[in-house]
Amino acid sequence: MSKKRNRGGLYYVIHNWDLYILLLPGILLTILFKYVPIYGIIIAFKDFKIFDGFWGSPWVGLKHFNRVFSDSYFYLVLWNSFIISVYKLVWIFPMPIILSILLNEVRNIYFKRTIQTVVYLPHFLSWAVVYGIFYALLSNDGPFNDILAMLGMKRIPFFVTPRVFRGVLVATDAWKSVGWGTIIYLAALTSIDPELYDSSKIDGANKFQQVIYITLPGIMSTVIVMLVLRLSSLLNAGFEQIFIMYNPTVYNVADVIDTYVYRTGLGRQEFSYASAVGLFNSVVSFILIILSNALARRYSGRSIW
Amino acid sequence: MKPSLGERVFSVFNSILLTLIGLSTLLPFIHVVAKSFSSDVYVISGQVGIWPLGFNIEAYKFAFKNTPILIAFKNTAFVTFVGTCLALIISSAAAYSLSLPNLYGRKLLMYFFVFTMFFNGGLIPSFLLMRSLGLMNNLWSLILPHLLVVYNMILIKNYFEGLPDSIRESAMIDGASNITIYSRIIMPMSKPILATIAVFSAVGFWNSYFNAMLYLSDPKKITLQLFLVNLVRQADLMDSINSEIIVPPDTVRAVSVVIGTVPILLVYPLMQEHFVKGITMGSVKG
Incomplete structure (x- = not known):
């Protein structure tokens, strides 16, 4: 094999041309649907009008970026993206860890499997379905408000109340993703040596102490890697979820970068301005991904690719 | 070792907690299912809990007769089936070479x-x-951009790399071409990973909403998720539909949630054995 390689690339390509045929559809699709739009970002530096077309539109340099950075609404959506993402991180990130530790303590395999089957399920439901479910649950005469009323509290129109809307986003995201998130930690938990638990028992450790001194340290490297990787989506508040659930009454608290790009770009037809906002988002996300991956690699010698 | 008292207390407490978590996952969905089978009086007055009141299937009949749900179902099934098959072939072919x-x-x-x-x-x-590209209002606009998902391709590639080299080498000696080795030997050996990826892409195609919203406006091209969101958003959609039976919008919403979920529930047991393997394989790898 090594002899072949030494004869150079052309020889290899000619003799293994069919390997490149196998790659061709994937390469073409990637160029067309990934790289062409990346090239298309240049409209952020042009004054794009549908009728002038991509090539005919005049260059305007950083005009749109100047507008973006002097637009106070842009800072609002930037803040919303960040704060919703942080809320989700703070509330949701620890939940799969706790849930997987609880699941790991279950001795009855059938019970454990049943719970797992149930909690994984919402991951496979679309946001449209989740919206439909919670719309019914949280509507004014829905069960949730019935409970509030029974407790003597006022009914809350959850989807149109700015004060609680971010909470709705966090809660529905938790409902959908926490169970699924346990998979990675459950896998990490299986690698902990069971003898550690047995000997700690002999030393008189209780369950709580076992979790603190054996279980948590055992999965800590996974937790840190997941946390670091999660940081890469710090500006990603959950576009499809918000896009489906939000409405003008909660724009102030829930309009995020992606929804703003959609409404300015395709709603108001300000293609170039919206592309400039989108490019800002892409660049920041790219930097965050590179940084968090470098951190993960440094910490644990592991990386996403 | 015999479990101590503390351990037994913990175990009971833990089981109760996990049961509650399981219930809080299931009950919202059960509530919607119950609603979809309940009669209108109970739905309008908000009395339905987790059990259908005044059981009937009128809302289902209504939905199938008076809303574009069947068209939506057909379009979604087309996108899911064609998309998943093509995605498997294109991703695995590229993965093999790589x-x-x-x-x-x-x-x-x-x-x-x-x-x-x-x-x-x-x-x-x-x-x-x-x-x-002229793909507006064309169902292929939902398929083409997602035929090569890089993450999935890498999962397949990792699996191929784990297969023993000797198989490929002996096939080479027998004069088999790369394409023959890929399609006749490697693919049949890789059913577990292909099943995993098939599940993930099928669910992705089935659930995709935003692209459908973006590219499809022709009512004949409506997809299930699109239909569902429109339905939940437009409370008075039903007013525009002439019909003798008036089914409350809440019930029709519940029906479409159920119809949008049932296919996933049906394949869920089949896929469960695969996806856990899939995700742990794909997780942060060394």
Whole structure:
């Protein structure tokens, strides 16, 4: 094999041309649907009008970026993206860890499997379905408000109340993703040596102490890697979820970068301005991904690719 | 060792807690199912809990007769089936070539693919591209951009790399071409990973909403998720539909949630054995 390689690339390509045929559809699709739009970002530096077309539109340099950075609404959506993402991180990130530790303590395999089957399920439901479910649950005469009323509290129109809307986003995201998130930690938990638990028992450790001194340290490297990787989506508040659930009454608290790009770009037809906002988002996300991956690699010698 | 008292208390407490968590996952869905089978009086007065009141299937009949739900179902099934099959073939073909350590240009090609995971042109350029390709109002606009998902391709590639080299080598000696080895030997050996990826892409195609909203406006091209969101958003949609039976919008919403979920519930047991393997394989790897 090594002899072949030494004869150079052309020889290899000619003799293994069919390997490149196998790659061709994937390469073409990637160029067309990934790289062409990346090239298309240049409209952020042009004054794009549908009728002038991509090539005919005049260059305007950083005009749109100047507008973006002097637009106070842009800072609002930037803040919303960040704060919703942080809320989700703070509330949701620890939940799969706790849930997987609880699941790991279950001795009855059938019970454990049943719970797992149930909690994984919402991951496979679309946001449209989740919206439909919670719309019914949280509507004014829905069960949730019935409970509030029974407790003597006022009914809350959850989807149109700015004060609680971010909470709705966090809660529905938790409902959908926490169970699924346990998979990675459950896998990490299986690698902990069971003898550690047995000997700690002999030393008189209780369950709580076992979790603190054996279980948590055992999965800590996974937790840190997941946390670091999660940081890469710090500006990603959950576009499809918000896009489906939000409405003008909660724009102030829930309009995020992606929804703003959609409404300015395709709603108001300000293609170039919206592309400039989108490019800002892409660049920041790219930097965050590179940084968090470098951190993960440094910490644990592991990386996403 | 016999469990101590403390352990037994913990175990009971733990089981109760997990049961509650399980219930809080299931009950919202059960509530909607119950609603979809309840009669209108109970739905309008908000009395339905987790059990249908005044059981009937009128709302289902109504939905199938008076709303475009069947068209939506057909379109979604088409996108899911065609998309999943093509995605499997295209991703695994590319994955096979990239799994060969000697492939000339392998590193460059990997950068070419992986870069698209981290940087993208964003919404507006993608939209304009789809328009200039003439794919607006075409179901293929939901399929074509998702035929090569780099992450899935890498999972398949990792699996191929784990297969023993000797198989490929002996087939080479027998004079088999690369394409023959890929399609006749490697693919049949890789059913577990292909099943995993098939599940993930099928669920992705089935659930995709935003692209459908973006590219499809023709009512004949409506998809299930699109229909569902429109339905939940437009409370008075039903008023525009002439019909003798008036079914409350809440019930029709419940029906469409159920119809949008049932296919996933049906394949869920089949896929469960695969996806856990899939995700742990794909998880942060060394």
